Amino acid sequence: MKVAITAVSGELGSAIAKRAVEKFGKENVVGTARTPEKVKSLGIKVFKADYNSKEDFLKAFQGVEVVLLISGMGDPDKRIEQHQKVINVAKESGVRKIVYTSIIGKAGNSTFDNIVNSNRQTEQDIINSGLDYAIGRNGLYIEPDIEYLDKYIKEGEIANCAADGKCSYTTRDELAIAYVQLIQNDSLNGKVYNLVGEAITQTQLVGYFNKYFNTSLIFNSLTPEDYLAWQQKHNGEFLGAVIAGIYTKIRNREFEIESDFKKIAERKHKTMAEIFSQFKN
Numbered sequence: 001m002k003v004a005i006t007a008v009s010g011e012l013g014s015a016i017a018k019r020a021v022e023k024f025g026k027e028n029v030v031g032t033a034r035t036p037e038k039v040k041s042l043g044i045k046v047f048k049a050d051y052n053s054k055e056d057f058l059k060a061f062q063g064v065e066v067v068l069l070i071s072g073m074g075d076p077d078k079r080i081e082q083h084q085k086v087i088n089v090a091k092e093s094g095v096r097k098i099v100y101t102s103i104i105g106k107a108g109n110s111t112f113d114n115i116v117n118s119n120r121q122t123e124q125d126i127i128n129s130g131l132d133y134a135i136g137r138n139g140l141y142i143e144p145d146i147e148y149l150d151k152y153i154k155e156g157e158i159a160n161c162a163a164d165g166k167c168s169y170t171t172r173d174e175l176a177i178a179y180v181q182l183i184q185n186d187s188l189n190g191k192v193y194n195l196v197g198e199a200i201t202q203t204q205l206v207g208y209f210n211k212y213f214n215t216s217l218i219f220n221s222l223t224p225e226d227y228l229a230w231q232q233k234h235n236g237e238f239l240g241a242v243i244a245g246i247y248t249k250i251r252n253r254e255f256e257i258e259s260d261f262k263k264i265a266e267r268k269h270k271t272m273a274e275i276f277s278q279f280k281n
């Protein structure tokens with residue numbers, strides 16, 4: 001089986017590509033990247049391909065049976081078009097199946113909902129394509145929080161508007177395990193799966209930091225309005241709205257999701273304790 005994985009210059013694409021090489025052999029895996037020079041050594045052929053360019057993907061998908069489409073990072077409306085372009089080229093190129101990395105999230109009206117909705121539209125576009133498919137809805141990665149640790153320590157707190165809402169987190173490595181299964185196992189086709197681990201509150205998150213990284217952080221609970229204003233002041237209008245919207249969705253219980261991970265990966269998702277002890281070492 002020949003597999004193409006998009007956006008292998010990114011963290012999730014490269015994690016999946018590594019797993020796919022282990023499972024299918026490097027001769028059976030190709031990657032695409034908008035910025036190939038960013039790709040770390042994966043040992044596979046990487047085609048330069050921008051989601052805006054049909055021609056780029058026509059070259060990359062030759063002889064490919066399964067495409068793993070990583071969701072893009074642009075403006076939500078533009079993403080829908082970009083993903084549609086990749087789906088169309090897959091169809092034209094004789095690809096049999098698309099596996100798509102979507103996002104979790106019950107419907108709401110936060111400033112993150114346009115991104116969730118754009119992912120839902122691509123899910124629908126894939127379903128409507130007539131190709132075989134399997135769709136994963138990713139939980140929130142915990143890695144960015146780990147990367148912010150120095151900032152959290154400096155501030156003595158994690159401050160956001162999630163209140164006591166729970167969020168179902170995951171890691172890119174856990175997702176990579178699930179996605180290789182979704183690529184390979186055709187009995188999982190035709191469905192949408194929630195790829196998440198444990199759901200925890202921000203107070204619990206702080207507790208994990210304090211236990212595993214020996215910190216003394218507190219959780220500072222802000223109102224959605226104050227947090228949005230703070231985010232937009234510090235991170236700009238677009239990114240600020242995205243981040244504030246995420247925590248508003250957590251507050252509104254829209255990211256507390258039941259997991260399908262075990263069904264896909266044939267083992268339980270790692271616990272937060274396991275994940276934190278792994279990151280600590």
Ligand SMILES: NC(=O)c1ccc[n+]([C@@H]2O[C@H](COP(=O)([O-])OP(=O)(O)OC[C@H]3O[C@@H](n4cnc5c(N)ncnc54)[C@H](OP(=O)(O)O)[C@@H]3O)[C@@H](O)[C@H]2O)c1
Nearest residue numbers: 007009010011012013034035050051071072073139140141
């Ligand atoms: N679940 C979560 O917590 C979470 C968090 C953040 C993002 N996401 C979503 O999950 C996706 C994968 O996450 P990640 O951790 O791998 O993010 P990442 O490391 O930032 O990688 C994003 C990837 O998307 C590629 N990309 C963006 N626009 C593109 C375009 N027009 N054409 C081709 N490639 C394009 C980037 O290419 P370049 O290297 O050229 O920039 C990069 O390879 C993201 O793109 C985003 O949709 C999910």
